[in-house]
Amino acid sequence: MNLPIIEVNSIGKRYRLGQWGARSLREELENLSSRVFRKKQANHTDRASDFWALRDVSFSVNEGEVLGIVGKNGAGKSTLLKLLSRITEPTEGEAWLRGRVSSLLEVGTGFHPELTGRDNVFLSGTILGMTRQEIRQRFDDIVGFAGITQHIDTPVKRYSSGMYVRLGFAVAAHLSSQVLLVDEVLAVGDVVYRKQCIEKMKALAKEGRTIFFVSHQLDVLSNLCPRSIRLHQGRLIQDGDTADVIRDYLKADGDGSQPSTARWTGQAGDGTAQIEAASVRSDGHVTEHVNIDAPVEIIIRYRCLKGGSRLNASVIVNNSLGAHILSSPNLPSATTGEDRWGYAEHPEGLYESRMTIPANFLNDGLYSCDICLSTDASHSNGVVESAISFTVHDTGSMRKEFQHTWWGMIRPRMHWETEVIKEAKP
Amino acid sequence: MAIMQTDSSSFPEIHIRRKTGLFSFDLKELIRYRDLIVLLIYRDFSSRYKQTILGPGWFVLQPLLTTLVFTVIFGKLAALPTDGIPPVLFYLCGMLGWNYHATVLQATGNSFQSNADLFGKVYFPRIIAPFSASVSQLIGWAIQFVTFLVVLGVCAFMLPEGNALLPSWRSLLLPIFVLQAGMTGLGTGLWLSALSAKYRDLQHLQSFIIQLWLYVTPIVYPLSMIPERLQWIALINPMTTVVESTRWSMLGSATFSLSTSLIGMGISTLLLISGVLLFGKVERNFVDTV
Numbered sequence: 001m002n003l004p005i006i007e008v009n010s011i012g013k014r015y016r017l018g019q020w021g022a023r024s025l026r027e028e029l030e031n032l033s034s035r036v037f038r039k040k041q042a043n044h045t046d047r048a049s050d051f052w053a054l055r056d057v058s059f060s061v062n063e064g065e066v067l068g069i070v071g072k073n074g075a076g077k078s079t080l081l082k083l084l085s086r087i088t089e090p091t092e093g094e095a096w097l098r099g100r101v102s103s104l105l106e107v108g109t110g111f112h113p114e115l116t117g118r119d120n121v122f123l124s125g126t127i128l129g130m131t132r133q134e135i136r137q138r139f140d141d142i143v144g145f146a147g148i149t150q151h152i153d154t155p156v157k158r159y160s161s162g163m164y165v166r167l168g169f170a171v172a173a174h175l176s177s178q179v180l181l182v183d184e185v186l187a188v189g190d191v192v193y194r195k196q197c198i199e200k201m202k203a204l205a206k207e208g209r210t211i212f213f214v215s216h217q218l219d220v221l222s223n224l225c226p227r228s229i230r231l232h233q234g235r236l237i238q239d240g241d242t243a244d245v246i247r248d249y250l251k252a253d254g255d256g257s258q259p260s261t262a263r264w265t266g267q268a269g270d271g272t273a274q275i276e277a278a279s280v281r282s283d284g285h286v287t288e289h290v291n292i293d294a295p296v297e298i299i300i301r302y303r304c305l306k307g308g309s310r311l312n313a314s315v316i317v318n319n320s321l322g323a324h325i326l327s328s329p330n331l332p333s334a335t336t337g338e339d340r341w342g343y344a345e346h347p348e349g350l351y352e353s354r355m356t357i358p359a360n361f362l363n364d365g366l367y368s369c370d371i372c373l374s375t376d377a378s379h380s381n382g383v384v385e386s387a388i389s390f391t392v393h394d395t396g397s398m399r400k401e402f403q404h405t406w407w408g409m410i411r412p413r414m415h416w417e418t419e420v421i422k423e424a425k426p
Numbered sequence: 427m428a429i430m431q432t433d434s435s436s437f438p439e440i441h442i443r444r445k446t447g448l449f450s451f452d453l454k455e456l457i458r459y460r461d462l463i464v465l466l467i468y469r470d471f472s473s474r475y476k477q478t479i480l481g482p483g484w485f486v487l488q489p490l491l492t493t494l495v496f497t498v499i500f501g502k503l504a505a506l507p508t509d510g511i512p513p514v515l516f517y518l519c520g521m522l523g524w525n526y527h528a529t530v531l532q533a534t535g536n537s538f539q540s541n542a543d544l545f546g547k548v549y550f551p552r553i554i555a556p557f558s559a560s561v562s563q564l565i566g567w568a569i570q571f572v573t574f575l576v577v578l579g580v581c582a583f584m585l586p587e588g589n590a591l592l593p594s595w596r597s598l599l600l601p602i603f604v605l606q607a608g609m610t611g612l613g614t615g616l617w618l619s620a621l622s623a624k625y626r627d628l629q630h631l632q633s634f635i636i637q638l639w640l641y642v643t644p645i646v647y648p649l650s651m652i653p654e655r656l657q658w659i660a661l662i663n664p665m666t667t668v669v670e671s672t673r674w675s676m677l678g679s680a681t682f683s684l685s686t687s688l689i690g691m692g693i694s695t696l697l698l699i700s701g702v703l704l705f706g707k708v709e710r711n712f713v714d715t716v
Contacts, residue, residue: 011442015714082713083442084442085548085549086440086442086549087545087546087547087548087549087713088710088711088712088713088714089442089443089444089445089710089711090442090443090444091444092444093443094441094442094443095441095442095443096439096440096441096442097439097440097442098439098440101440103547103548103549105547105548106547106548109544109547109548110544110548112469112473114472114473115469115472115473119468119469119472122465123465123466123469126459126461126462126465127462127544127548127550128548129550131461132461132464132465
C-alpha cells in the first residue's frame with residue numbers, strides 16, 4: 001500500500017464572525033429559505049463577516065514521516081490540527097487519514113481530579129483511542145515512564161503539577177496510534193521534562209510513527225522534523241526542508257504588513273525630552289524574530305525639547321521571566337565605539353540612537369526591552385517598560401555537536417584552550 | 427517496534443469532509459469506542475459519590491422526603507385520590523420512573539457546554555458523553571428502587587390487605603418502562619443540548635421544564651382522575667405512560683393498556699431518534715462557537 005497516510009486536498013475552514021444567538025436564528029431562516037429556492041448554493045456564499053482561517057491547503061504525509069508546521073499566531077496551524085483531529089469539520093475540501101490517529105492537544109486529556117492515577121490512565125487512554133486491553137499491556141511502561149509508581153492509587157487532585165503533567169504525557173507517549181497530531185503545549189513544564197518529551201518524540205519517530213508537529217519553538221522543529229510546511233494567513237505557502245522553511249519564515253516576517261511587537265511608537269518623557277519610537281532590527285529589517293547568529297539592533301528615536309540638555313538613551317534587556325539580562329546606557333565610559341551624541345548637549349530636534357547586541361550573544365528565547373531617556377546620566381526623563389520584544393531563534397549554528405538544552409541566559413561563544421599536563425605513557 | 431502492521435489494515439480509512447446528510451450516526455464507530463463508554467460510566471460512578479457527604483444515601487433520602495411532602499400536601503391537604511393505593515407507595519412508585527427521567531435530563535441537557543473542554547481537545551463520537559451519563563444515572567435509580575421495595579415490603583406486612591401489594595409477574599416488565607424513562611430523558615436532553623449550544627440562554631430553561639413536566643405527569647395524582655375523553659392529551663406526554671405503567675407493573679392498579687403503552691413508547695423513540703440526529707448535526711461545528 002503506497003497511499004500517503006495523511007492526504008489533505010484543498011481543505012478550508014470558514015468562520016462566521018459576529019455573535020450567535022438572535023442574529024444567527026435570523027441567519028438560519030435566511031439560509032433555509034435560500035436553500036429551498038436555490039438548493040446547493042446557500043452555504044457557499046461568502047459574507048463580509050466571513051473569515052477563512054484556512055483555505056485551499058493541500059499536502060500529503062507518508063507513513064513514518066515527521067512533519068513540522070510553521071506559522072505565526074493566526075496563520076491557521078491550530079485550525080489545521082483541529083480539522084485533522086476531527087474536532088471540527090472543514091467548510092470545503094477533504095482529507096484522508098489512513099490509520100489510527102490520536103491528537104495530543106493537551107496534557108492529561110480527560111483526566112478527572114477525583115479519580116486515581118490508575119483510573120485516569122485508563123480513562124485518558126480510551127479517550128485518546130486505545131482499548132482497555134492495549135492500556136493494560138502498556139500500563140507498567142506508562143507508570144514507569146511517568147515515574148510515579150508509588151502514587152498510582154492516589155487521586156490525581158493530590159498530585160503536584162509536575163506529576164500530573166508527567167502522567168498525562170506518559171499516556172500520550174504510549175499510544176498505539178500510527179499517526180500522532182501533536183501541539184507544542186504538550187511540551188510544557190520544566191526544562192528536564194521538556195527534554196524528556198522531545199526525546200520521546202524522537203524515539204517514536206524512529207519507531208516509524210507518523211508525527212504531525214506544531215510548534216513555535218523553531219529549534220525543536222529543526223531538531224525533530226526533516227520536513228515542514230509553512231502557513232501564512234490560512235494558506236500553505238511553503239513545503240520542504242525544515243531548514244529552508246525556517247530560514248524563509250524568519251526572513252519573511254519583517255514585511256511590516258502586520259503590527260508587531262518589534263515596533264513601538266508613542267510619547268514618553270517630560271518637558272526636557274521624550275522618547276517617540278523604538279524598534280528591533282535584524283538582518284536589515286524590523287522584525288520580532290531574530291536568528292541567534294545575527295546581530296540585533298535596538299533603535300530609539302527621541303526628541304529634545306529644551307536645547308542644551310545633556311541627554312542619553314538606555315536599553316534594559318529582560319528575558320521572558322522578567323530577569324534583567326543587561327542594561328546599556330549610551331554613555332562614553334560604558335560603550336564601545338565613538339558616539340558623538342551620547343552624554344552630549346543636544347540642540348532641540350529629533351535624534352535616533354542605535355544599539356547593537358552582537359550575534360551569538362543572547363540565548364534562544366523571548367526578550368523584551370525597556371527604553372529610557374535620561375538627562376545628565378542620572379535624571380530620568382521617561383521610561384517605557386517592555387516597549388519592544390523579540391524572539392531569538394536557534395538556527396543550529398552552534399549545535400553541530402551538542403543537541404540538548406543549552407543552559408544559561410546568554411549564549412556567547414567563549415574562548416577555550418586546553419593543554420596536556422601529563423600524558424600517560426602507553 | 428511497538429506498532430503492528432496489521433493494525434493499519436484493520437483500521438478503516440477516515441475521510442474528513444463537510445457532512446451534508448442528516449444521518450451521520452455511525453454505529454460501528456460506537457462499538458469501536460465501547461471501552462470509552464464503560465470507563466465514562468465508571469468515572470461518573472466513582473467520582474460522584476466521593477464528593478457528596480451523604481454519598482449514595484442522598485438517593486434514599488431525596489425520594490423519601492419528597493414523598494413525605496407529597497403525602498402531606500397532596501394526600502392530606504388537597505386530598506387527591508391515589509387509585510386506592512397507600513399514598514406513600516403511590517408517590518414513591520410514581521417517582522421511580524420520573525426521577526430517573528429527570529436526572530438523565532439534568533445530566534444531558536447541557537452536554538456541549540459541560541463537555542466543551544474535552545470536545546475541544548480530542549475526537550470521539552460525541553454522543554458517547556450524554557449516553558454514558560444517562561446510563562450512570564441508573565445507580566441512583568437502583569438505590570431508589572431498593573428503597574421502594576423496602577417500603578413496599580413493610581406496607582405488605584403491616585396493612586390488612588397487604589398481600590395484594592406483593593409483586594406479580596408484571597413487575598418483570600419494569601425494565602421496559604425504565605428504559606422508556608431513560609429514552610425520554612436522553613431524547614429531551616439531546617434536544618436541549620443542541621438548542622442551547624446555539625442559543626445559550628436556553629440552558630436556563632432546563633430546570634423550569636423539569637418542574638412543569640413533573641406537574642403535567644400523573645405523579646401526585648392518578649391518570650384516572652382526568653376525564654376519559656381528555657386523557658389522550660395527557661398521553662402525548664410519554665412520561666404519563668412511564669409513570670402509569672410503572673405503577674401497573676409494581677402495584678397492580680393504574681390506567682394501563684397495551685395500545686397507550688405502545689403509543690408512549692413510540693413518542694419516546696421518536697424523541698430520542700430526532701434528538702440523536704439534531705445532536706449529530708450540531709456536534710460537527712460546535713467547537714467553533716465556544
